[in-house]
Amino acid sequence: MKFKKTFSKALALIMCLSLGIAVPMKTAKADSLKVVTLGADLTESQKESMLKYFGVTKKEANIVYVTNDEEFKYLGKAATKEQIGSKAISCSYIEPTNKGGLKISINNIHWVTENMIKNSLITAGIENANVVVGAPFNVSGTAALTGILKGFENSSAGEKIDENKKEAANEELVVTGNLGEKIGQDEAAGLINEIKKEVVKENPKSEKDVKNIVKKTTSSYKDIKDKLSDEDIEKITALMDKINDLDLDFSKIKDQLNDVSSLLKEKLGSEEAQSFFSKIGEFLRNIGNFFSNLFS
DSSP, X not given: OHHHHHHHHHHHHHHHHHTTOOOOOOOOOSSTTXXXXXXXXXXXXXXXXXXXXXXXXXXXXXXXXXXXXXXXXXXXXXXXXXXXXXXXXXXXXXXXXXXXXXXXXXXXXXXXXXXXXXXXXXXXTOOSEEEXXXXXXXEOOTTHHHHHHHHHHTSTTOOOOOHHHHHHHHHHHHHHHHHHHHHOHHHHHHHHHHHHHHHHXXXXXXXXXXXXXHHHHHTTOHHHHTTOOHHHHHHHHHHHHHHHHTTOOHHHHHHHHHHHHHHHTTTSOOHHHHHHHHHHHHHHHHHHHHXXXXXX
16 A cells, blocks of 8 residues: 555656656755845956955855846846946845835945935835945946846845836936936936826826826926926836836835935925925015114
């Protein structure tokens, strides 16, 4: 009887293999929760220096490499060849968490900021993670998000990210970076966040409706709207139309969006707020003039 059971199990295994049915197998990794992505074009000494900067060894984290071809795959439609470059340099450390939101820090990255990266990760659907982005020398960081998303997917606590979300998130980073050159980095991150908040909340039915939201939101910021060209508005609209097609759930991401808003509200003052404080100032000046005339 025991022989029959053993024979039956062996026969079932042979049949599975002959039919091409996969048999689950566990793969041993270092610490597959923590992932470090390294630019494939770094020298060995540079790779070692980045591991040291992130505070891990090859035995303590899952190491994956990002190539220049991968950077072009996700950035080629939004960024220029000059912006992407010919070598993969940017590196990142990713540790998905159960709570605490997105914690971002950067080093030797000058074109993108922590808030730009956070905005893009929200679009990609990542809610909680500790992320460190760096390079062995000063770089733009244009392709940093490509590595972060790849790292998240390779973490045991991460998951596969929809390709459309990846593309939209990378485009968001580039569009925001380009705007940052005209209106300031924090101002650009704040503006894109506010527009995205309205688009996701309203879920417009057409690109024309998306554009109306873009125009309405940008017109609320006096110091910014005059600096934006028609081309800027078109690029923001195209980006937001892509984000709108992702069908993001506002109830799930509103806290993340509001968190970015609270960080950047001092940089991005609405026209209404500026008008309010202007009226207060005018009121106080009128009072001063009244008493000055009264006793003159």
